[in-house]
Amino acid sequence: MTLVVSLKHAFDGFTLDAQFTAPVGLTALFGPSGSGKTTVINAIAGLLRPSHGRIVVEDRVLFDSTQRINVPVARREIGYVFQDARLFPHMSVARNLAYGGQHNAGQVVRMLGLESVLDRRPARLSGGERQRVALGRALMRNPRILLLDEPLSALDAPRKAEIMPYLERLRDATDVPILYVSHDVSEVARLANHIVLLDQGQVRLSGPIDDVLSSTVAAPYFGSGEAGAVITGRVVGYDGDDQLTAVTISKGRLMLPGDLGPVGTLVRVRVPAQEVILSLHRPTGMSALNVIEAQITGLGQEHGSGVAVGLQSGNDRLLARVTRRSAAAMGLATGMTVFALIKATAVPAHDVTTGGTGRDQMARR
Amino acid sequence: MHGMVSRGSLWMADFLGPEEWAAVWLSLKVAFWATLISLPFGVVVAMMLARGRFWGRGLLNIVVHLPLVMPPVVTGYLLLLGFGRSGPLGQAFESLFGLIFAFRWTGAALAAAIMGFPLMVRAIRLGLESVDCNLEQAAATLGATRLRVFTTITLPLILSSVVVGAVLGFAKAMGEFGATITFVSNIPGQTQTIPLAIDLLLEVPGGEPLALRLAVVSVAIAMGALAISELLSRRLRGGGL
Numbered sequence: 363m364t365l366v367v368s369l370k371h372a373f374d375g376f377t378l379d380a381q382f383t384a385p386v387g388l389t390a391l392f393g394p395s396g397s398g399k400t401t402v403i404n405a406i407a408g409l410l411r412p413s414h415g416r417i418v419v420e421d422r423v424l425f426d427s428t429q430r431i432n433v434p435v436a437r438r439e440i441g442y443v444f445q446d447a448r449l450f451p452h453m454s455v456a457r458n459l460a461y462g463g464q465h466n467a468g469q470v471v472r473m474l475g476l477e478s479v480l481d482r483r484p485a486r487l488s489g490g491e492r493q494r495v496a497l498g499r500a501l502m503r504n505p506r507i508l509l510l511d512e513p514l515s516a517l518d519a520p521r522k523a524e525i526m527p528y529l530e531r532l533r534d535a536t537d538v539p540i541l542y543v544s545h546d547v548s549e550v551a552r553l554a555n556h557i558v559l560l561d562q563g564q565v566r567l568s569g570p571i572d573d574v575l576s577s578t579v580a581a582p583y584f585g586s587g588e589a590g591a592v593i594t595g596r597v598v599g600y601d602g603d604d605q606l607t608a609v610t611i612s613k614g615r616l617m618l619p620g621d622l623g624p625v626g627t628l629v630r631v632r633v634p635a636q637e638v639i640l641s642l643h644r645p646t647g648m649s650a651l652n653v654i655e656a657q658i659t660g661l662g663q664e665h666g667s668g669v670a671v672g673l674q675s676g677n678d679r680l681l682a683r684v685t686r687r688s689a690a691a692m693g694l695a696t697g698m699t700v701f702a703l704i705k706a707t708a709v710p711a712h713d714v715t716t717g718g719t720g721r722d723q724m725a726r727r
Numbered sequence: 728m729h730g731m732v733s734r735g736s737l738w739m740a741d742f743l744g745p746e747e748w749a750a751v752w753l754s755l756k757v758a759f760w761a762t763l764i765s766l767p768f769g770v771v772v773a774m775m776l777a778r779g780r781f782w783g784r785g786l787l788n789i790v791v792h793l794p795l796v797m798p799p800v801v802t803g804y805l806l807l808l809g810f811g812r813s814g815p816l817g818q819a820f821e822s823l824f825g826l827i828f829a830f831r832w833t834g835a836a837l838a839a840a841i842m843g844f845p846l847m848v849r850a851i852r853l854g855l856e857s858v859d860c861n862l863e864q865a866a867a868t869l870g871a872t873r874l875r876v877f878t879t880i881t882l883p884l885i886l887s888s889v890v891v892g893a894v895l896g897f898a899k900a901m902g903e904f905g906a907t908i909t910f911v912s913n914i915p916g917q918t919q920t921i922p923l924a925i926d927l928l929l930e931v932p933g934g935e936p937l938a939l940r941l942a943v944v945s946v947a948i949a950m951g952a953l954a955i956s957e958l959l960s961r962r963l964r965g966g967g968l
Contacts, residue, residue: 407868435867448865452883461879462869503869 363420365389365507365539369405370414378402378412378563384507388533388540390550390571393560393583399543402560403509406541407442408435419506419539441500441508441538445515447492449484455495456480462503473535474498474528490521494528501532508540514549522549529553530715547588548713551575551632559583576679578662581635581670589670590634590713591681597627606651606706612676617651617706622714630715635670637708638682641701642692652704656680658696661689669694673702747941749916750924755948757832757920758900761840762893765847769892770882772844773851794906795845803909806838810910834911835918839900847896854888855881887960894956898949921945 365384372378378398382389391399404410406417408424411432417425424433441462449458455476460467471477474494484492493513500508513529514522526549533540533553544550550557551571558568559580567580574580576591584590593616595609600621607622608615609629622629644653656675663669669689673680680702684694694700743751775781776788794802810817810828820826828834858881866876882889904922911918913927925941928934 409864409868435864436870436872438868439870440868442865442868444861444865446861448859448861450862450866450880461866461871499869 363506363539366418367406368416369402369412371401371412376563380560380565382558382565382568384539384541386537386539387555388542388553389556389558390554391541391543391558391560392550394545397560398563399560400511403511403541403543407440407509408433408438439506441503441505443496443500443510443513445512447496449492449495451484455482458495459498459502462499465502465504467502470498470501473531489517490524493525505538508538510540510542512543547584551592552715576672576681578660578670578672581662581681586668586683587636589681590632591679592630592632593678595629597622597625597629599625612678614654618709619706631709632713633680633704633709635681635683637705638680639703640682640684641703644701650703651706654702656700656702658694658698658700660696661694743940746915747924747937750919750921751944753832754901754920757836757839758897761836761843761900762897765840765844765896766893769844769847769851773848773855777852777855791848792845794842799905800909803838803906806906806910810837830911830914830918832917835907835920838906838910839903842903842906843896843899846899847892850892850895851885851888854885858884887963890956890959894952897952901948
């Protein structure tokens with residue numbers, strides 16, 4: 363199933379003009395607040411009527427301004443998970459879950475780990491549990507598309523970490539397109555297969571997540587501290603004394619902190635562009651453990667003093683962020699061979715994903 | 728058991744005369760039906776005022792509140808003109824449902840319902856305005872029709888306000904005087920509710936002790952109604968649905 367969206371809507375001096383396609387898997391609708399993300403998702407849900415456009419899920423037209431089609435919210439067969447969960451306070455968890463349908467009830471309850479809270483009222487749930495119930499309620503409706511509006515933004519880091527695996531499992535288990543609104547890069551990098559970059563009501567860039575994350579054009583939208591490409595590798599060994607895992611990537615090897623699983627485990631690592639140092643020669647006598655030989659694929663201007671440098675090493679892509687002065691001094695240009703240095707400790711633990719999901723994502727592309 | 732009941736009835740017969748007891752039962756009957764029949768309308772009008780976006784909403788608001796601000800005698804007189812046996816609405820009800828209001832207890836119930844209506848609507852509307860519309864939106868995304876959203880989300884969430892509105896309407900109906908006496912007169916056993924009976928007793932020499940006893944009954948009923956409403960809304964809030 364695929365979601366095809368084309369929208370034009372003007373309000374309060376703001377114009378939304380967005381076209382994109384969301385295939386099976388998780389598509390992140392990414393952008394700063396005020397970029398029109400929630401407007402898009404509400405238009406798909408039917409909670410907002412755009413002035414022009416067309417919204418199609420697979421072969422079903424939900425909205426078409428020229429054909430005057432506007433399917434009411436209740437008949438759009440969507441699953442909407444709101445930022446604030448919106449559970450019905452006067453119903454138990456079980457009744458909340460069953461409100462929109464009973465599709466795969468047992469399986470959904472098990473997948474989301476809700477067995478023990480079924481009799482509780484929403485008021486007696488934690489924030490994380492509330493979002494899991496909201497997700498389960500949307501799933502049991504058997505939707506043709508799932509809309510998630512910043513479902514984690516109201517949660518603290520530990521609660522986020524608690525829900526993340528459920529979302530990953532859901533993404534890999536379902537063949538329903540998931541549209542996931544977020545402004546958190548690391549969340550998006552970990553969960554999304556595709557990304558739509560929205561800025562001031564317009565789609566700036568969209569495509570497979572690894573392409574967009576490693577693009578020098580997209581880097582400014584993620585912010586200088588947040589931009590960073592994702593590398594996929596496979597565990598080849600763990601050094602218990604130094605507590606480092608060795609991961610092979612397409613050309614070379616990375617040492618990453620912590621035990622990332624048995625040999626053969628697929629690992630996805632988001633390397634912050636900020637933490638990548640470039641060198642013209644293979645460096646010696648320094649503390650950085652990871653040195654990757656790569657070719658420069660492009661240079662992108664950023665706001666301020668920075669330059670985003672796109673790199674290719676075998677099948678892996680990297681993004682580095684250096685000052686404009688360094689770029690000029692080193693004479694960086696497309697096609698040059700450089701050495702990228704990455705500090706092992708620069709990769710935050712929550713930006714490492716392990717398990718079979720890496721393979722699924724690659725297979726899907 | 729039997730002895731207690733008859734002792735109780737004896738005590739009751741001593742406390743008030745048959746005409747006064749008739750006024751008490753009539754008041755309860757009038758207030759009960761006035762509340763029961765007007766409650767669904769109260770909910771609908773409160774919905775229209777709280778959520779509706781239609782032309783004439785301001786006018787509806789004024790009309791609903793008129794009985795609260797108009798002299799009750801005027802309301803009663805207008806009822807007489809409209810719902811009397813020769814009034815257009817009175818004739819319509821008589822030919823359609825065989826329902827006659829003029830000088831009957833049904834007329835007393837109508838007057839009581841109209842007078843209590845603004846209080847009822849205000850209470851329910853307050854409840855509606857405190858309901859999070861986002862919950863109704865969420866229900867719609869889950870496939871619920873507007874009717875299902877109302878019965879499963881909105882109504883349960885405003886139930887305690889509906890109870891409060893019903894009790895206010897009931898209390899108003901129990902105490903209604905001006906509109907009732909103007910519309911359906913003061914006929915013992917037919918339209919003579921507690922306030923009308925008290926009014927009559929106060930005009931009769933030596934009637935004051937009985938009037939006082941009626942007043943005591945009236946206070947007891949009012950307190951009972953309040954206690955029941957308090958109990959109900961606490962049960963509802965506690966989630967014992």
